[in-house]
Amino acid sequence: MEKETHKLIGPFSQILTMEGIKMHGSVSDDQLVCLENAGILTKAGRIEDVGNFETLRSLHPYAIVEQIDQERVLLPGFIDCHTHICFGGSRAKDYSLRIQGRSYLEIAKSGGGIWDSVLQTRKASIQQLEAGIISRANRHLHEGVTTIEVKSGYGLDLEHELKQLTAIRNANQKTKADLISTCLAAHLHPKDFGGNATAYLEFVLQTILPEISRQKLSNRVDIFIEQSAFSVEEAIPYLNKAAAMGFNLTVHADQFSTGGLKAAIQVGAISADHLEASGEAEASLLDQSSTVAVVLPGASLGLGMSYAPARLLLNNGACVAIASDWNPGSAPMGDLLMQAAVLSASEKLTTAEVFAALTFRAAKALNIVDKGVLAKGMVADMQAYPTADYREILYYQGKLKPAEVWKDGRLVKN
Ligand SMILES: N=CN[C@@H](CCC(=O)O)C(=O)O
Structure with missing residues (x-):
């Protein structure tokens, strides 16, 4: 039963997890955790794991794979x-x-x-x-x-x-x-x-x-x-x-x-x-x-x-x-x-x-503690941009929109 509810999404060109960045003050881009060829494992709307796609696939062979075939950068939902x-x-x-x-x-x-x-x-x-x-x-x-x-x-x-x-x-x-x-x-x-x-x-x-x-x-x-x-x-x-x-x-x-x-x-x-x-x-x-x-x-x-x-x-x-x-x-x-x-x-x-x-x-x-970061236990609200380089998202000044959006781990736009 448990096996059927795991979903592995990827591979993504890059995943920006937003993990480990302090809550206050300035942040430099080298503090961004940027995982390449990465995947995300979800279950019942929450994130179970984030990491290298092939590693996740071998660790969780029972997971249903939601394959991403094009270049994509994954971010938490805004x-x-x-x-x-x-x-x-x-x-x-x-x-x-x-x-x-x-x-x-x-x-x-x-x-x-x-x-x-x-x-x-x-x-x-x-x-x-x-x-x-x-x-x-x-x-x-x-x-x-x-x-x-x-x-x-x-x-x-x-x-x-x-x-x-x-x-x-x-x-x-x-x-x-x-x-x-x-x-x-x-x-x-x-x-x-x-x-x-x-x-x-x-x-x-x-x-x-x-x-x-x-x-x-x-x-x-x-x-x-x-x-x-x-x-x-x-x-x-x-x-x-x-x-x-x-x-x-x-x-x-x-x-x-x-x-x-x-x-x-x-x-x-x-x-x-x-x-x-x-x-x-x-x-x-x-x-x-x-x-x-x-x-x-x-x-x-x-x-x-x-x-x-x-x-x-x-x-x-x-x-x-x-x-x-x-x-x-x-x-x-x-x-x-x-x-x-x-x-x-x-x-x-x-x-x-x-x-x-x-x-x-x-x-x-908004006093929300389980959204805004892609890490274990967080809500699987996510968006994927059609690029292989996260810097292009701001570069196009809002004209590059996400190609896919997931809410609670479910695809709501593709
Ligand atoms: N500044 C006050 N309230 C709104 C404006 C609302 C309006 O103009 O209708 C604001 O956040 O900008």
């Missing part, structure tokens, strides 16, 4: 640890205004921005939201992204935050990608809430979060700390109370102005995301911190703004992850590999740093 792919409508109008020179915040003040997506998302049925999530998640899966965080935050009242999180839960049953939900009811102080920002956050704490816990819709809470959203003084008590209710914390921090990263570290957030406005002073805070610094080049591309200082953050010892921020406003593209490749050219990130940021460091941002 983990996109920050998205907003549950939304209704489009914000093409905002984009066209931005490329005419209007800023994100100006557009938000004049009726566009996040609030416009809130109105469009409230109008959408749960089925429409589900269909949108499934289609975006499947596109990501096709491009090698096997785990995807998905935020609410376009509902901003009890009914519609629950509708978004329920749509994410339903979509998770219908896509082969793994979806991890986050409650971002604190995305904005809603225009139609009859009270100030603090009163709104109290409402979220007393009404929305208990219901989310009761229905087990999410165990993660996020807040947007920014002049246009919530202040540090408003956010800290909110985050501390959410943590006391058992939620893991993540923060939208330092996108346009600073203060958010420091607050995220202070409350023990698992990650602080954005960081485009962070400088030397903020980067130095990450030296002794376990908070993951998640950079979002897709938002910089969508807004035509500077990238987060990923090189500086790594030089300061941060654990840096890269995510797509896929959303209808600031980051509509949703191509994680392309964004990471373009960021690496500007920020001078090594291939090892980019792949770490898309795999096991992104897993840390």
Whole structure:
């Protein structure tokens, strides 16, 4: 019986296991474990062994062989640890205004921005939201992204935050990608809430979060700390109370102005995301911190703004992850590999740093311990690129896509 459940996949020209690389700070490419003519043995969705293909074949003659006949480089599936792919409508109008020179915040003040997506998302049925999530998640899966965080935050009242999180839960049953939900009811102080920002956050704490816990819709809470959203003084008590209710914390921090990263570290957030406005002073805070610094080049591309200082953050010892921020406003593209490749050219990130940021460091941002590395016991989420040289993956700046993708050891794209 056991013999039938083992599967040996290979031979691969190269397998980058991502094993043995530290969680924090800079990484040079010579730290990458690159196995040549390699295979991977899986069983029941987990990795049993990784090594030379012929050696594995002789050690496990009973394994069913899934033969790879062409040149391929195998990597762990990517983990996109920050998205907003549950939304209704489009914000093409905002984009066209931005490329005419209007800023994100100006557009938000004049009726566009996040609030416009809130109105469009409230109008959408749960089925429409589900269909949108499934289609975006499947596109990501096709491009090698096997785990995807998905935020609410376009509902901003009890009914519609629950509708978004329920749509994410339903979509998770219908896509082969793994979806991890986050409650971002604190995305904005809603225009139609009859009270100030603090009163709104109290409402979220007393009404929305208990219901989310009761229905087990999410165990993660996020807040947007920014002049246009919530202040540090408003956010800290909110985050501390959410943590006391058992939620893991993540923060939208330092996108346009600073203060958010420091607050995220202070409350023990698992990650602080954005960081485009962070400088030397903020980067130095990450030296002794376990908070993951998640950079979002897709938002910089969508807004035509500077990238987060990923090189500086790594030089300061941060654990840096890269995510797509896929959303209808600031980051509509949703191509994680392309964004990471373009960021690496500007920020001078090594291939090892980019792949770490898309795999096991992104897993840390989601508190996941069994994904992002190809090693015994880990989930067999993997992707194979049609090349014999791993350096070509970033070289083609996102145009080289995986030819095969496996989720839980099963081929989901070929
Ligand atoms: N910055 C705040 N939230 C999103 C943008 C959402 C939107 O513009 O709709 C982000 O992560 O970029």
